[in-house]
Amino acid sequence: MAKQVAVIGSGVMGHGIAQEYALAGYTVFLYDLQESFLIKAKRSVENSLSLLVKEQVIAEQAKKDALERIVLTTDLQTAVAKADVITEAIPEVIEMKWDLFEKLEQFAKEDAIIASNTSTFSIARLIEKAKTPQRIIITHFFNPAQLVPLVEIVRHESTSDAVVARIMELMAEIGKSPVLLKKDVPGFIANRLQAALMREAFSLLKEGVADAREIDTVMKDGIGFRWAFVGPIETADFGGLDTWKRVIDNLAPELNASQKAPELIDELVEKGELGTKTGSGIYSYADTSVEEKWKQRDEQFIRLAKMKRG
Numbered sequence: 001m002a003k004q005v006a007v008i009g010s011g012v013m014g015h016g017i018a019q020e021y022a023l024a025g026y027t028v029f030l031y032d033l034q035e036s037f038l039i040k041a042k043r044s045v046e047n048s049l050s051l052l053v054k055e056q057v058i059a060e061q062a063k064k065d066a067l068e069r070i071v072l073t074t075d076l077q078t079a080v081a082k083a084d085v086i087t088e089a090i091p092e093v094i095e096m097k098w099d100l101f102e103k104l105e106q107f108a109k110e111d112a113i114i115a116s117n118t119s120t121f122s123i124a125r126l127i128e129k130a131k132t133p134q135r136i137i138i139t140h141f142f143n144p145a146q147l148v149p150l151v152e153i154v155r156h157e158s159t160s161d162a163v164v165a166r167i168m169e170l171m172a173e174i175g176k177s178p179v180l181l182k183k184d185v186p187g188f189i190a191n192r193l194q195a196a197l198m199r200e201a202f203s204l205l206k207e208g209v210a211d212a213r214e215i216d217t218v219m220k221d222g223i224g225f226r227w228a229f230v231g232p233i234e235t236a237d238f239g240g241l242d243t244w245k246r247v248i249d250n251l252a253p254e255l256n257a258s259q260k261a262p263e264l265i266d267e268l269v270e271k272g273e274l275g276t277k278t279g280s281g282i283y284s285y286a287d288t289s290v291e292e293k294w295k296q297r298d299e300q301f302i303r304l305a306k307m308k309r310g
């Protein structure tokens with residue numbers, strides 16, 4: 001099994017993916033366009049590992065070892081030369097991804113796997129210009145990649161079965177929960193489910209049924225409380241399919257069916273109020289720093305992960 005990997009792009013997702021590989025014992029070459037981005041990424045990894053030590057998920061030594069296994073470089077050839085698996089987490093711009101794949105096919109070992117963390121492009125689109133499509137696959141991590149177990153795996157018919165099997169094995173080995181899709185559909189599974197739910201949440205907000213805080217409470221203390229352990233399809237079985245037939249038949253005509261983003265999101269984006277990263281969005285984050293907010297969120301995720309594992 002591969003012991004050297006490369007992660008291309010060290011932003012929101014890349015640094016978390018690098019952390020997961022490093023913690024699992026892999027040497028990770030982390031590449032970005034500028035040294036300053038890489039330094040910031042490594043600091044984020046260090047902070048995240050410190051949190052895992054504080055929450056007694058890993059030992060101090062494991063943190064030290066993982067940090068030592070992450071090698072920073074702004075030279076793409078150096079980054080991928082010996083890597084068995086290369087994960088790209090560069091911006092969601094198709095021309096950028098194509099351009100990168102062309103270079104990876106040129107610089108990487110012949111049998112290296114090229115994995116994309118794309119959240120919206122189909123595998124068919126990603127490999128449109130590839131010369132070696134058999135080794136390209138999607139491994140879609142979730143933010144924060146170092147804490148959320150799920151990785152959606154999307155293959156193309158030209159992706160080799162051996163590559164799929166190796167990636168499934170690798171994801172499990174680094175402690176992830178990989179789910180292989182049978183079809184290449186936009187948004188894969190998780191973002192489709194999430195978008196359907198958000199559409200209704202924003203519609204309820206717009207209709208004045210409840211405030212944002214109440215809607216979020218319904219999710220966190222009700223549906224979400226169950227969903228960490230019981231999925232929506234299991235929920236239907238637990239509740240009784242006869243009951244759920246009536247519920248869905250009665251409710252479906254009432255649900256929002258808009259084909260675009262909620263107006264409130266459009267308006268806030270227009271005003272530059274993008275959420276935690278700008279200090280205000282639907283809520284205001286003026287009283288807490290973004291870093292503190294993210295840290296609180298990560299602490300909660302770590303505790304949930306511990307509980308799920310236990």
Ligand SMILES: NC(=O)c1ccc[n+]([C@@H]2O[C@H](COP(=O)([O-])OP(=O)(O)OC[C@H]3O[C@@H](n4cnc5c(N)ncnc54)[C@H](O)[C@@H]3O)[C@@H](O)[C@H]2O)c1
Nearest residue numbers: 009010011012013014032089090091092117118119141143
């Ligand atoms: N942010 C999320 O919640 C999330 C979740 C799942 C998947 N994704 C996907 O992951 C990918 C990365 O998203 P992100 O949020 O980490 O983006 P980001 O903007 O935080 O990070 C991208 C990084 O790639 C670097 N980069 C830019 N061009 C590059 C190039 N040509 N070669 C190498 N590096 C380059 C940038 O300097 C930056 O550090 C995207 O495909 C995105 O759709 C994002």
